[in-house]
Amino acid sequence: MTDWKTYYKEHLSRPPSPLLVKALKFCKNKDLALDLGAGTLIESKFLLDSGFKKVVAVDSSPEVETFAKEINDKRLEVSIIQYKDLILLPDSYDLIIAQFALPFYGPTDFELFIGKLISSLKPDGVFAGQFFGNRDDWKVKGKNLAFQTIDEAKRLLKDLKVEVFSEKEAEGTVASGEAKHWHVFHFIAIK
Ligand SMILES: C[S@@+](CC[C@H](N)C(=O)[O-])C[C@H]1O[C@@H](n2cnc3c(N)ncnc32)[C@H](O)[C@@H]1O
Numbered sequence: 001m002t003d004w005k006t007y008y009k010e011h012l013s014r015p016p017s018p019l020l021v022k023a024l025k026f027c028k029n030k031d032l033a034l035d036l037g038a039g040t041l042i043e044s045k046f047l048l049d050s051g052f053k054k055v056v057a058v059d060s061s062p063e064v065e066t067f068a069k070e071i072n073d074k075r076l077e078v079s080i081i082q083y084k085d086l087i088l089l090p091d092s093y094d095l096i097i098a099q100f101a102l103p104f105y106g107p108t109d110f111e112l113f114i115g116k117l118i119s120s121l122k123p124d125g126v127f128a129g130q131f132f133g134n135r136d137d138w139k140v141k142g143k144n145l146a147f148q149t150i151d152e153a154k155r156l157l158k159d160l161k162v163e164v165f166s167e168k169e170a171e172g173t174v175a176s177g178e179a180k181h182w183h184v185f186h187f188i189a190i191k
Helices: 005-011 018-024 042-049 063-071 110-119 150-156
Strands: 032-036 054-059 076-080 093-098 121-133 161-173 179-190
Touching: 005 063, 018 042, 018 093, 018 121, 018 161, 018 179, 032 042, 042 054, 042 063, 042 093, 054 063, 063 076, 110 121, 121 150, 121 161, 150 161, 150 179
Parallel strands: 032 054, 032 093, 054 076, 093 121
Antiparallel strands: 121 179, 161 179
8 A cells, every 4th residue: 555644745735736726616516525535635625615515535544534633624524445445326426526536546447436436426516637647657567556548538538528638748756756757637527
């Protein structure tokens, strides 16, 4: 299992993701949101501050409970579970944010998982997040992550109205400072 401590340290005081800020503009209802792979809960807190009645934050790292204690908001429900154990009921969420979170599901049944997430959106529900591209440096043997070509990434969103889809490919770094070639698709799509 990956140790996310270095990542959390770096992400503890950043502003909410610009993708989520943009996604919120497409959001018609603010009853229930899912923050998938929620990490430091910056996006969850932003959703609460934006008026969501309830935010469910899902992450497998126990540290997330500590971040939740700091937020101390009854509208926030934290589930420390693996994505694969998440029960996704149809027509539940007004918004799903999966900020740098989806690829960590791994390649097995990835398409099925995305399909379940989409069916758990209410009509008009907003889905925002990233897929990792097939030229990303992490696409090496032994890393259990999901990668897509641009066509595959678009196909995963085929049943939604895609409002934003951008491909970013550049040299960069990871939280530890190590160099990395990033290949990422950012999207906002509406049911
Ligand atoms: C790159 S971090 C992103 C955190 C946060 N969304 C952000 O953008 O700062 C990925 C998060 O996904 C969680 N994660 C990774 N694999 C997971 C899995 N299989 N099930 C549940 N959570 C997982 C990690 O614990 C981590 O907090």
